[in-house]
Structure formats: structure tokens, C-alpha cells
Amino acid sequence: MKNKADVINDLKKIIAEETGIDLKDIQNSDSFFNLGLDSIRCIFVMEKLEGKYGVTLNPIAFWDYPTIDTYADFLILEYVSKNGN
Amino acid sequence: MATDQLWRPFDRKHIANPYAMYKRMREEDPVHLSQTGEWIITRYEDTRNILRSNDFLVGNRFEWLKKGIGYFKYKDLDFSSIENAMKGFILFLNPPHHTRIRKFIQQVWNTRDVEMIVRSNLDHLFSKPTNSFDLVNDLGKPLPAMTISRILGLPPSDYAYLKEQGSVLIKALDLYISFKDILKINEAAKNFLVYFKKVVTEKEATPDEGIVSKLVQLNKQEGTLSDDELVSTCILLFIAGEETSIGLMSTGLYNLLAHPQVLAQLRNDHSKIPTAIEELLRYDSPVQIVGRITAKDVVIRNKQIKVGDTLTICLGSANRDAEVFEKPDEFLIDRPENKHIAFGGGAHYCLGDWLARIQTQLMIETLLIRFKKIEMINALPEWNSNLAIRTLNSLVVKVS
Numbered sequence: 001m002k003n004k005a006d007v008i009n010d011l012k013k014i015i016a017e018e019t020g021i022d023l024k025d026i027q028n029s030d031s032f033f034n035l036g037l038d039s040i041r042c043i044f045v046m047e048k049l050e051g052k053y054g055v056t057l058n059p060i061a062f063w064d065y066p067t068i069d070t071y072a073d074f075l076i077l078e079y080v081s082k083n084g085n
Numbered sequence: 086m087a088t089d090q091l092w093r094p095f096d097r098k099h100i101a102n103p104y105a106m107y108k109r110m111r112e113e114d115p116v117h118l119s120q121t122g123e124w125i126i127t128r129y130e131d132t133r134n135i136l137r138s139n140d141f142l143v144g145n146r147f148e149w150l151k152k153g154i155g156y157f158k159y160k161d162l163d164f165s166s167i168e169n170a171m172k173g174f175i176l177f178l179n180p181p182h183h184t185r186i187r188k189f190i191q192q193v194w195n196t197r198d199v200e201m202i203v204r205s206n207l208d209h210l211f212s213k214p215t216n217s218f219d220l221v222n223d224l225g226k227p228l229p230a231m232t233i234s235r236i237l238g239l240p241p242s243d244y245a246y247l248k249e250q251g252s253v254l255i256k257a258l259d260l261y262i263s264f265k266d267i268l269k270i271n272e273a274a275k276n277f278l279v280y281f282k283k284v285v286t287e288k289e290a291t292p293d294e295g296i297v298s299k300l301v302q303l304n305k306q307e308g309t310l311s312d313d314e315l316v317s318t319c320i321l322l323f324i325a326g327e328e329t330s331i332g333l334m335s336t337g338l339y340n341l342l343a344h345p346q347v348l349a350q351l352r353n354d355h356s357k358i359p360t361a362i363e364e365l366l367r368y369d370s371p372v373q374i375v376g377r378i379t380a381k382d383v384v385i386r387n388k389q390i391k392v393g394d395t396l397t398i399c400l401g402s403a404n405r406d407a408e409v410f411e412k413p414d415e416f417l418i419d420r421p422e423n424k425h426i427a428f429g430g431g432a433h434y435c436l437g438d439w440l441a442r443i444q445t446q447l448m449i450e451t452l453l454i455r456f457k458k459i460e461m462i463n464a465l466p467e468w469n470s471n472l473a474i475r476t477l478n479s480l481v482v483k484v485s
Contacts, residue, residue, distance in 0.1 A: 039121070039261075040153045044160075047264035058095045059261035063120035 007072045014048050015068075028069040032062050053079050092119040094260070100468050103373065103475070104414065107402035116388040121261075123395040124388070129406035129426070131385055132398050136430035141377040143433060145395045146258060147177035148378075153267065164267060167257060170274035173310065173317030176325075176433060183432065189309045190318060193299035194436060196236050203444050206231040207451045217462070220480040221335045224448065226252075229330035232444060233323055238295015239284065250276050251324040252331075260374060260397065260472045281319040285312075296322065326437040328474045332371030333445055335477035337362070340369055341449070342461050342482070344416050351418075352453050358446050361418040365445075366404075367425035368416050373401035374473045375429060400426055401475065456484040 002010075008028060016023040019036050026035065032042060042062045050057055055078045065074040091110055093099060099106050107127050110117055115128040126132055135141050150171070154164045171177065175187050196202070206228055218224070230248035234241060253273035256266050284297055289305075292298040297319055304310050310318060341348045341361070351357055377396045384390065404425045405413040411420075428435035435441075452459060460483045467478040 039149070040156050043153070043262070043264050043267070044157075050263075050265075057263075059263055060095055060121065063122075064090060064093075066120070 004072055004076060007075055008068055010052060011049070011068050011072060011075075014045055014052075018045055026068070029067055031066045032068075032071075033066065037062075049075065055079055055082050090120050091117055092121075092125050094472050095470070100470050101465075103401060104405055107399055107405060110399075111402060111406060116386045116390075118388070119397070123397050124390060126385075126396055126398045127402040127406075129403040129409045132400065132403035133426060133430060135377060135385075135396065135398060136375075136426070136433070138431070140380050140383050141396065142179045142380050143183075143377060144177045144179060145376050145378040147171060147174070150257060157267075164271045166271050166274040166278055167267075169313060170254065170277050170317060170320050171257065173314035174321045175318075175436075176321075180432075185309060186314065186318065187432075187436075189303070189307070190300075190322070190436065193296055193303060194322075196296070199232070199236065199440065199443060200447070202235045203228070203232055203447045204451075206235070207447060211451065211455060216485060217481065217483050220338045220482055221331070221477050222479060225331050225334035225338070225477075225480075228334070228444060228448060229326055232440070233326055236295065236440075237297045237319070237322060238288070238293050239297070243280075247277075247280070247323060248327065250280075251327040254320075255324055255328045255474065256471070258473050277320045277323075278316060281316045281323075285316055285319065326440055328471075328476060329371050329435075329437075330441050330444060332474050332476045333362075333366065333441055334448060335480060336369045336371065336475055337365040337445060338449075338452075339461075339466050339477055339480055340365055340416060342459065342480075347416065347418055348453075348459075351449065355450055355453070357418060358449050359442070360420075360423070362442055362445050362449075363423045363425065364416060364418045364420060366427035367410070367420075367423055368404070369475065370401040370404050370425070370427040371441075371475060372427065372429070372473065373475050374399055375433075400429065458485045459483075 012023055012026045015021070015026060015035055015037065018041060021035060037045060043059065046057050046059060046062070053075065057078060061074055062071070065071040091114060093106060096106075110125060110127040115126070115131065117125040117127070119125050126135060151168055154168055157164050173186060175183050175190070178186065209231070210224060210227060226248060227244070230244040230251070231241070234244040234247065239247070250273040253269050254277060256262060257270045262270075285301055288295070288298040288301045292302060300315065300318065304315055341351070347361065351361055375398050377398060379390050379392055379394045379396065381392050382390070390396075404410070404427060407413050409424065428438045462481045462483060466480050469476045469478050
């Protein structure tokens with residue numbers, strides 16, 4: 001598994017592509033909703049993350065872990081619980 | 086990493102037993118603003134009032150799907166079949182369209198021979214001797230599809246195909262879905278549209294006694310529905326009683342097997358089956374969740390709910406509310422007054438309640454008559470993770 005910084009970077013890249021926001025303007029503490037991701041756009045982001053990490057994600061996790069920083073922790077945990085360290 | 090949210094519908098524990106979370110929500114925050122921004126309603130009184138009130142509309146789910154279809158169009162993905170298949174679904178419509186289409190359906194929506202149809206389907210499903218089978222996959226799933234196919238006047242050989250499409254399309258009603266779900270839902274929607282367009286054309290040419298024919302004939306006279314709405318209405322009539330009936334039959338049989346003393350009572354006295362079914366509907370409601378959207382600013386239990394806010398109404402929780410039901414977590418088939426709201430309420434009260442009840446009753450009767458002993462092989466059943474409709478994936482039994 002990549003380290004957290006790499007996961008955060010992947011997340012930011014996907015969000016930048018989806019929203020058109022410049023990569024360097026996205027902060028770790030930003031919430032998905034402040035970045036303009038609603039429940040529909042989150043579905044698309046989730047699909048890309050599932051493809052990239054080979055995991056099945058729970059759609060409500062975007063609200064349970066609403067920032068890039070907290071979501072990255074969640075993603076790592078999902079990956080590890082599926083694949084081990 | 087755990088979350089401290091009150092609303093945690095995807096926890097594995099919740100899927101197996103949603104009632105612990107509901108109980109906490111009813112006690113701590115019965116009108117709960119969830120992390121997703123929707124209000125979660127868990128008390129009986131609030132649920133009943135909302136379902137009967139004109140201050141709340143339906144269709145939020147369909148609006149969301151249409152928004153999604155519009156969004157994916159920009160990515161060159163065409164999911165318009167979902168919208169076309171569902172545009173006549175009365176559960177998504179408000180007056181005046183809801184009134185118009187519901188009244189239209191009600192004129193033909195009855196079948197005198199339903200008991201005979203269900204009995205012959207059960208005879209067919211039990212035509213081979215057996216000592217072990219799956220109550221979900223061998224009985225609870227095929228029976229409603231076979232029955233509704235006969236009622237609608239569809240060829241008997243099509244039910245298995247339609248059942249598969251139906252169990253995919255119904256996922257569109259679930260609370261949170263993924264991109265992969267949308268792809269599958271769109272495929273199923275497309276298949277349904279092709280199928281029922283063809284059926285409608287056939288019934289126009291050669292009418293029969295089925296409900297699709299009756300709808301086609303009535304629409305020729307009255308012109309109430311557009312061609313698209315007619316096809317969509319047929320799709321709804323097929324799928325509305327599918328997953329919901331699977332829910333009632335699969336969780337119902339599980340709960341009966343888990344309460345052998347109740348099953349013994351029913352075996353001794355079949356006249357108790359109807360009240361037992363009402364208690365099954367209350368105790369483990371097949372439709373757990375319905376949605377509403379607020380039509381004007383309202384206050385419920387001191388919470389300010391704004392126009393446009395969405396509500397997730399937990400019927401399964403309302404039916405366990407201790408304010409209304411004594412010993413709500415106990416399965417008691419002789420409750421003096423069982424005012425459950427498993428079929429909803431108000432203008433959108435379930436149109437197929439009679440069909441669900443009679444199928445379940447005849448199914449339980451048949452099992453009791455055919456088998457002296459019915460035992461679960463695994464004590465812990467496997468639940469599907471749908472939130473809106475509670476169903477078992479499988480329930481294998483030994484019989485003798």
C-alpha cells in the first residue's frame with residue numbers, strides 16, 4: 001500500500017480532474033462538498049477510487065469522512081482490510 | 086476507524102439487525118439531521134403524520150436519478166433508459182399526475198382468480214419431492230414473479246428473465262448507490278422497455294384477460310396515459326411486488342422458523358395465519374425506508390425543516406415504537422390491535438397489499454400442509470445489504 005501522502009495525492013488528482021479546480025489549490029482539510037462534489041459527482045469519484053485501489057467502497061463514507069485527510073485514512077483502512085499491509 | 090454518527094446504515098451489524106440503531110435514534114434524536122443532509126425520521130407518530138400530510142411530496146429519488154442522468158450525459162454516458170422506464174412510476178409522482186395514473190390503474194387492478202393462480206404456482210414449485218431446499222431462491226423469489234406474470238398476462242416462460250431484471254431495477258430505489266449499480270440499473274431498464282413495448286403492441290393486436298391487455302384497452306378508450314407512461318406503468322406493476330414480496334416471504338419464513346412455538350400454533354390452527362402475517366409485517370417490515378421531500382417549511386419536534394429538505398422515513402423503526410406497540414421487540418401474533426404501517430399510508434398506500442398478503446398466506450399454508458417438519462440448516466441467515474427493502478439472500482431448510 002502506498003503511504004498516506006500518496007493516497008492524498010491520488011485523491012486530489014481525481015478531484016481536480018472532476019471539478020477543474022487546480023491541483024495546488026486543493027488542501028488536505030478541504031471537504032468534498034466545499035470542493036463542489038455533490039452526491040452524484042461523489043459516485044464518479046468513488047468509481048475511480050474503486051478502480052485504482054481494487055476495493056469496494058461504501059457510498060456513505062464521503063459523508064462519514066468528509067475531508068480529503070479523513071477520507072485518505074478510511075481508504076487506507078479499506079485497502080488494508082482487504083489486502084493486508 | 087469508526088465514526089461517531091448516529092446514522093450508520095451500512096454497518097454490518099445494522100444490516101443483520103437494524104432495530105438496535107433505530108431504537109437509539111428514536112430515543113436520542115427521532116428527527117435526526119444525518120451527515121448526508123437528509124432528515125431521518127424514526128418515530129411512529131411522525132411517520133404516520135408525514136405520510137398523510139400534503140406538506141410532503143414524493144419523487145426526490147427520481148429527481149436525483151434524473152440529475153445523475155444529466156450529469157453523466159456530459160461524460161458521454163447515456164443512462165436515459167432509467168428515466169424512461171420509471172417516468173410513469175406512481176410512487177415518484179405527485180398530484181395531479183399521481184391521481185390520474187393511480188385512478189387509471191385501480192380500474193383494472195384486481196384479479197378474481199388470484200387465489201387459483203397462486204395455488205397453481207405453488208403446486209408447480211413443489212412438483213418434485215424434496216427433503217431440502219432454499220426458501221428464498223426456490224420459493225420466495227420465483228413465486229411473486231410467477232404470480233404477477235400470470236396476472237399481467239405475460240407468457241409463463243418469461244418470469245425468470247423478468248425477475249432478474251426486476252431485482253436489478255429496484256436497486257434504483259435504494260438510498261445510496263454506486264456507479265456500477267447505475268450501469269446495471271440502466272441495462273435492466275433498457276431490457277424492460279424493450280420487453281414491455283413489445284408486449285403492449287402484442288396485446289393491442291390480440292387482447293386477452295390479463296391486466297396489461299385491460300390497461301391497453303382502457304387507455305384506447307380514455308387516452309389517460311401516453312405510450313411511454315403505459316409501458317412504464319407495466320414495468321412498475323411487475324417490479325413493485327417483486328422484491329417487496331421476496332422481503333415479506335423470506336424474512337417472514339425466517340422469523341417463523343426462529344419462533345418454533347409460533348409455527349406450531351399456526352400448524353394447529355391455520356386461521357391464525359393472517360394475524361401472524363400482520364405481525365410479520367410489523368416485526369420485520371419488508372419496506373424499511375421510504376423518502377419524502379418537504380413542500381414548505383415545517384417544524385417537527387422542534388426541528389426546523391426547510392422546503393426542499395429530504396426525509397428518510399424508517400417504516401421499520403416506526404413499527405417498533407414502544408409508544409404504540411407493547412413489547413415492540415417481541416414477535417407476538419395475537420396483538421389485539423396491530424396498527425403497523427408496513428404498507429405506508431396516505432395517498433401512496435401500497436396498491437399490492439392484498440396480493441402480498443394472499444401469496445404469503447397460501448405459501449405458509451402450503452408449507453405446513455406439505456411438510457411435518459421444517460428446520461433451518463444455518464441459524465444465522467445471510468441478509469442482502471439493500472437498505473430500503475429488507476431481504477434474505479438465502480434460507481436453506483431441511484424438510485420431512
